[in-house]
Amino acid sequence: MAHQGEPAKLRWGELEEDDGEDLDFLLPPRQVIGPDENGIKKVIEYKFDEDGNKVKITTTTRTRKLANARLSKRAVERRSWPKFGDAVHEDVGARLTMVSTEEILLERPKPLGAKSEEPKNAGDPLAQFQKGAVLMVCRTCGKKGDHWTSRCPYKDLAPPSEGFVDKPAAADTVAATAGATKGAYVPPGMRAGAERTTGSDMRRRNDENSVRVTNLSEDTREPDLLELFRPFGPVSRVYVAIDQKTGMSRGFGFVNFVNREDAQRAINKLNGYGYDNLILRVEWATPRAN
């Protein structure tokens, strides 16, 4: 015989449903009785019928527990939490999942192996276009080898923000002794601003401290690799193999540490590490002991 009467709250939306009649406040409040131990629940409501007479409506329902309905302890605990905000007016078990109405574009780096074949006569740049091996360059976002301009996923976001220009223009390296016109490894002495003291230990090359990194994404560059490995100790050299024609990473690089222990720690920590949506493989560059 438990009574759980809720005071009927007059909302703005409910008044509209009665065609402007403001006589609902004359009715007794809505009553909810139960459910009792048998699951019987009664809802008593009062309304005016078409003739203006008071009408009492009693709705009797029976609630039943599903035998297979099992909730985890945490879910049961969450349901006992007091509601707040707009959820106060919601029924128990109302779905709280939100569905986004925005279009979200996910940029997924290309896995290795999705590259096109390279033309053999690389010495003749005009011959590449004659054989149909054209380099894709998107004029909207500036990406190379990824898509054509007409297929740019960012074309609806014009003008593209600086966040999409993920390849800063490399400073032109002065070709002192040899012409480093390709995107290949540029020795430290030939890079821009490479004025170091000769004989420094930082430049000592040691085979045993060379770490090879593979399964890099196509967008990975040497500064990225340096930033990733520097926390483990002093790094004397970083190298990322670049495809000469497309300018994209070939998926592997090398890092030379000053100290062997730092290199070992980097291998232990970063092998199998998720980086730029790919799983890195980090190992000694020369597996055999010398």
Place this chain on the structure above:
Amino acid sequence: RGHHHAGGHHLGLVGQICTELIQNQTTCTDLVKAADPKIAQAKTFQELAQAVLEFAVNKGIEGQTFLKGLALIEQSPAIKECANFFYDGVVGSFRSALRELKEDAQTASYDAKAAYDGPDGCNRALAAENINNPAITALNSEIALLSQIAFEAICKYSN
């Protein structure tokens, strides 16, 4: 259109690489002609890489011996550094590249490229002491060029 490889017609595969080294075409061609005949006669890029690296290792050892002898006479810290530190790196890098050639082309190409650091560092050490020795300069240029040729050869077949 009678020639497919302008400038490198008689040098086979290595002529193609010399053609691509735009700023060193003549030097590259001259070096290859004077070097081991196996380089010009290579039929595949893997053969070419091996021949170049074998020649480079020997050249590095010869150069280091020459520099060590010079260091005894000149009493120069820069020449001593070239002989011991930088050309140790040259020989070590070329040897490592040669060793890795059949097992791991990626590491081999990296080691071949890293050999360039030797002559480059040596040149900078000499410049810091205002030493102008044409023999050392020529040796450094030759080693640097061999590094590039070997690197390009390995890249061509490891892709």
